[in-house]
Amino acid sequence: MAALKIKKGSSSHSAYDLRDSHSQIESSHTLAVIVDNEAGVLARVIGLFSGRGYNIDSLTVAEVDHKGHKSRITVVTRGTESVIDQIKAQLGRIVPVHEVKDLTVEGSPVERELALIKVSGTGDKRIEALRLAEIFRANVVDSTLESFVFEITGTPEKIDAFADLMRPLGLAEVARTGVAALSRGV
Amino acid sequence: MARQMTGAKMVVQALKDQGVDTIFGYPGGAVLPIYDEIFQQNDIHHILVRHEQAAVHMAEGYARSTGKPGVVLVTSGPGATNAVTGLTDALMDSIPLVVFTGQVPTFMVGTDGFQEADTVGITRPCTKHNWLVKDTDKLSETIHQAFHVATSGRPGPVLIDMPKDVQFATGTYTAPKAARTDNYQPQVKGDLEAITQLVELIEQAERPIFYTGGGVINSGPAASQLLRELVDATGFPITSTLMGLGAYPASGKSWLGMLGMHGLYEANLAMHGCDLMINLGARFDDRITGRIPDFSPRSTKVHVDIDASSINKIIPVELPILGDIGHVLEDVLKVWKARGRKVNKAGLEKWWKKIDEWKKVNCLAYTNSEKTIKPQYALQRLEALTKGMDRYITTEVGQHQMWAAQFLGFEDPNRWMTSGGLGTMGYGFPASIGVQIAHPDALVINVAGEASWLMNMQEMGTATQFRTPVKQFILNNERLGMVRQWQELLHGERYSQSWSESLPDFVKLAESFGWKGIQVSDPADLDDAIMEMINYDGPVLFDCLVEKHENCFPMIPSGKPHNEMLLAADADAFKEGATLV
Numbered sequence: 001m002a003a004l005k006i007k008k009g010s011s012s013h014s015a016y017d018l019r020d021s022h023s024q025i026e027s028s029h030t031l032a033v034i035v036d037n038e039a040g041v042l043a044r045v046i047g048l049f050s051g052r053g054y055n056i057d058s059l060t061v062a063e064v065d066h067k068g069h070k071s072r073i074t075v076v077t078r079g080t081e082s083v084i085d086q087i088k089a090q091l092g093r094i095v096p097v098h099e100v101k102d103l104t105v106e107g108s109p110v111e112r113e114l115a116l117i118k119v120s121g122t123g124d125k126r127i128e129a130l131r132l133a134e135i136f137r138a139n140v141v142d143s144t145l146e147s148f149v150f151e152i153t154g155t156p157e158k159i160d161a162f163a164d165l166m167r168p169l170g171l172a173e174v175a176r177t178g179v180a181a182l183s184r185g186v
Numbered sequence: 187m188a189r190q191m192t193g194a195k196m197v198v199q200a201l202k203d204q205g206v207d208t209i210f211g212y213p214g215g216a217v218l219p220i221y222d223e224i225f226q227q228n229d230i231h232h233i234l235v236r237h238e239q240a241a242v243h244m245a246e247g248y249a250r251s252t253g254k255p256g257v258v259l260v261t262s263g264p265g266a267t268n269a270v271t272g273l274t275d276a277l278m279d280s281i282p283l284v285v286f287t288g289q290v291p292t293f294m295v296g297t298d299g300f301q302e303a304d305t306v307g308i309t310r311p312c313t314k315h316n317w318l319v320k321d322t323d324k325l326s327e328t329i330h331q332a333f334h335v336a337t338s339g340r341p342g343p344v345l346i347d348m349p350k351d352v353q354f355a356t357g358t359y360t361a362p363k364a365a366r367t368d369n370y371q372p373q374v375k376g377d378l379e380a381i382t383q384l385v386e387l388i389e390q391a392e393r394p395i396f397y398t399g400g401g402v403i404n405s406g407p408a409a410s411q412l413l414r415e416l417v418d419a420t421g422f423p424i425t426s427t428l429m430g431l432g433a434y435p436a437s438g439k440s441w442l443g444m445l446g447m448h449g450l451y452e453a454n455l456a457m458h459g460c461d462l463m464i465n466l467g468a469r470f471d472d473r474i475t476g477r478i479p480d481f482s483p484r485s486t487k488v489h490v491d492i493d494a495s496s497i498n499k500i501i502p503v504e505l506p507i508l509g510d511i512g513h514v515l516e517d518v519l520k521v522w523k524a525r526g527r528k529v530n531k532a533g534l535e536k537w538w539k540k541i542d543e544w545k546k547v548n549c550l551a552y553t554n555s556e557k558t559i560k561p562q563y564a565l566q567r568l569e570a571l572t573k574g575m576d577r578y579i580t581t582e583v584g585q586h587q588m589w590a591a592q593f594l595g596f597e598d599p600n601r602w603m604t605s606g607g608l609g610t611m612g613y614g615f616p617a618s619i620g621v622q623i624a625h626p627d628a629l630v631i632n633v634a635g636e637a638s639w640l641m642n643m644q645e646m647g648t649a650t651q652f653r654t655p656v657k658q659f660i661l662n663n664e665r666l667g668m669v670r671q672w673q674e675l676l677h678g679e680r681y682s683q684s685w686s687e688s689l690p691d692f693v694k695l696a697e698s699f700g701w702k703g704i705q706v707s708d709p710a711d712l713d714d715a716i717m718e719m720i721n722y723d724g725p726v727l728f729d730c731l732v733e734k735h736e737n738c739f740p741m742i743p744s745g746k747p748h749n750e751m752l753l754a755a756d757a758d759a760f761k762e763g764a765t766l767v
Contacts, residue, residue, distance in 0.1 A: 089495035095315040
């Protein structure tokens, strides 16, 4: 029999194997989850992520088929390949889940997010904010003498970039929808 | 023709239509309409428990020993929250249950009404699925769907929360056949290409092993039969998890015994040294794998499971097969036979020689005593004296549970009910009542520790009321034995809170409930006492005073691989402070 190398009374041993979590490469995946639009279905999906310790970077949900009562939940999550596989399998186990699509695996998906961004300021800063908004193709949807609300659509990175530029110009508030995504082609 | 009836009547009607004849429950304000319906009929037998947790464990025992779903009816609020431990237990061990809870009327939901709890919210993570039914017209269909979900795919507990006004209101009854179940249809047939690959592996393997789990039992008796055929025809060794005992008979020639933390030396070493591991319905639990990077390092691993999320969760496998064990085994046998029933005979012969060497270690050896009853000895005698009887065993959780798994032999599936995944102390006694209700004439024994047993001792009244002659075989060491063992071996012998203080006089306790109480402390009296227990027509509380400091071996300390097991002999050196090299 091979040797036991644990010392008597050693406190480094618990009822569980306290191994280091392996530092493996994590990547971001966009998942589309088609569910029955019934009470509590979103709680089931979110509860799965929190209960099993998975990350949610972004989450959007809305009914996409009113007749069939189907909703589409778009989740952007991060993890190692094995964790992502496990997330998909666990999602697939939820009874009202019909389909789990990994849009990232299917090919770089079309991803869009909408944000409303309030910027307050006067003078040069105000003019600069308006000029940058044009470059980013953001629309002004509300305006007072001291503020604008811009509506901007794009990838999350584009919205991050626009919000960063607005910060020194009087960024007051940001509301974002989270990512909606579809795979490319048929 | 559509039938109109109240929601409460629908519950009883749906249960009848689902073939349910027994339910376990406890009444309360929010389920009174259903209890009123139960009062007015004779088809469904209601077992009144003393605590809702026990109702769920009884239903688990009933389900596990029959293969049918267990049914529970409890009230809102505390009734539902008391059921949570049982639901979690059933979820971890994949036991099909349908649990009905009452709820405050729909117009009161969310107002913190009397005995209101967010039952679907609380039980969402501990059920396979749950429903809050707000419309009487949907109640009966939901019940039929609940039975479908609980029993298809990987079985599990489901819960239906029914506000009181929904029970009172009248609606249209939907028959089981008309209920929509097509939206939940798990895949049962395995991929034929993968099955053929498995057969190729079977043909070539030099050091194969079957590693089977609760999935074989859940798949039904046919799966156990097919497993026996495959194991005996190939001559491959087989081990099983705690949950899978009985799928292959303990008397079978290929049986290596249970594996895992307190599993047999030969089983664990064979798992470590194999070149082909065929996992059938087991889930690589941490009590099985030990240290993950060292788990069976040189084997090709095949995993057959009905639950895709169990595959590659802990241990990456080379060949995953998604499907029901029974269906997959049938196809494996078909393909293997069609290709000429080949195995690597020379390799197998060498492999068995190696395994026979490991068996010679005699890992279950213990030092017996003439003065005190050793727990292992008590179980050996129980095994010898009940062999061949129509016997069902339940257990509590702890040392006695592991000894029972080591020393009792199971020849058939559905004969062994134990809390594996959750490790719920207090499971065994109510489970034994549930088993006895399902099998009134069988010998049902709960192998218990005194500490676990006390956790649900209130069910003595239930056993008396329903005349279940359950035998409570308590290995009384006046300790929380497994906690004490860990404290001895790994926490410097500091026995923090692990004594069973202020124990009752079990004989008097038994008598106070109209049971028979037997106490035994002398090994010489043990056989007679066990026979007295078996032959007594009624419930027996068997207080077996055993050695107080016995440890359960073999043991794989956590974080150690399978080939670093601790045997009883090593433990003596371990206890004397030696660092084992």
